[in-house]
Amino acid sequence: MNVNGVADVLALRNALLQRNAALRDVTSAPTPNALRGPDGSAPPSSFAATMQTALQKVNALQEQEDVATEAYERGETTDIATVALMQQRASVSFEATLQVRNKVLTAYKDIMNMPV
Template sequence: MTSVGAADVMAIRNAVLQRNAALRDAATRPVANTGQTTDTARVDGVAAGSASFATTFQNALQQVNTLQEQEDVATEAYERGETTDIASVVLMQQRASISFEATLQVRNKLLSAYKDIMNMPV
């Protein structure tokens, strides 16, 4: 059962890496002149210029919060004896933990970048 959980985590990791590569590629190449402005150009199902960084980051935080809440519900159900599938509970705990750690690392990088920018001579 552990290999199924590891496969799920690896699939999520690969999806995140693919999306990151697609966004990086879209940011580095110019938008083709097809009558679309950057506000309507679409990258991986998301409007490229329509969402601000704050909105994107807030959506990511909401997804992490949702995973944390689902993990809490699953853990409480296991503790009450409503479910006996410990593998799914542990998998949910690991997903929530990994998403939280990833968010924490992004926050640390953002703070580091902010400090670097604020320390730049003008």
């Protein structure tokens, strides 16, 4: 590999490391404000409201992923790494939501089967 090829590989590596750092900053631990409503109101007080807020966030991630994928398919963007990351983030959030649903259903069944 010549010197230009090594420089290209190093530049590509640095670009990937910068993107990873930016994504890490975006997806870092949630702050107390992350639980606040869209209008800055206090966090939801009931389980149903908390679940609804979480489902809305998952839905928003799914919609962002759809928009990014469609833009890539139309050729409007060429950054496949961003599209792939958005797909993975949406997939992970959906899977986490599915696991929470399964746990809630299991707990409900356990409670309903308890002798009174």
